[in-house]
Amino acid sequence: MKKLSSIILVLAMASFILAITPGCDSGGGTTPTPQDTTDNNDTTTTGTVEAGFKIGVADEFDLVLDKNLSYATWDASDSSMYISIGGEDVTRPENEQKALIELNCGPVPNKAGTYNASNNNATIGLQTGSGIKEQQFASDGLSCTIKIEEWGGPGGRAKGTFNAKVKDIQNSFDVKNGYFDVEIRD
Secondary structure, three states: OOOHHHHHHHHHHHHHHHHHHHOOOOOOOOOOOOOOOOOOOOEEEEEEEEEEEEOOOEEEEEEEEEOOOOOOOEEOOOOEEEEEEEEEEEEEHHHHHHEEEEEEEEEOOOEEEEEEHHHHHOEEEEEOOHHHHHHEEEEEEEEHHHHHHHHOOOOOEEEEEEEEEEEEEOOOEEEEEEEEEEEEOH
């Protein structure tokens, strides 16, 4: 009986303490302010337009680049230059924003210059949109010019322009006024 009395006394004290302690819904306490955990220092995009092009008559892209997809390299083993340009044009509808451009040429020297399809095997691969709006194009092998205006070496910048004739499964299009400014990687 003594044990039962002790248990009843402990339960009564616990009930009393809970009754006088304000809880979450007591109305007298304050609700904690939610903390903003948004990362405003996202470094995967550049935040500024650093590449673009016009395809066809009036379809223009001005791209904010994804740093993971946008870079240039030069391969000494075969003297080839590769430039990847990936980003989004946020002024376009969501499923039409993305663009990925791959510029290749070689053999070429490890420096600025003008490279074309006939002398330097210059080519372009291009993908625009996403989902049902995705389109893929490749240069026709005859008409592609890549002009490297600045080639700063590893850690520097590759800046330049490009123009080409590309085709999809059925049609040919002109890519005009292409431009880029990307980091050069080893």
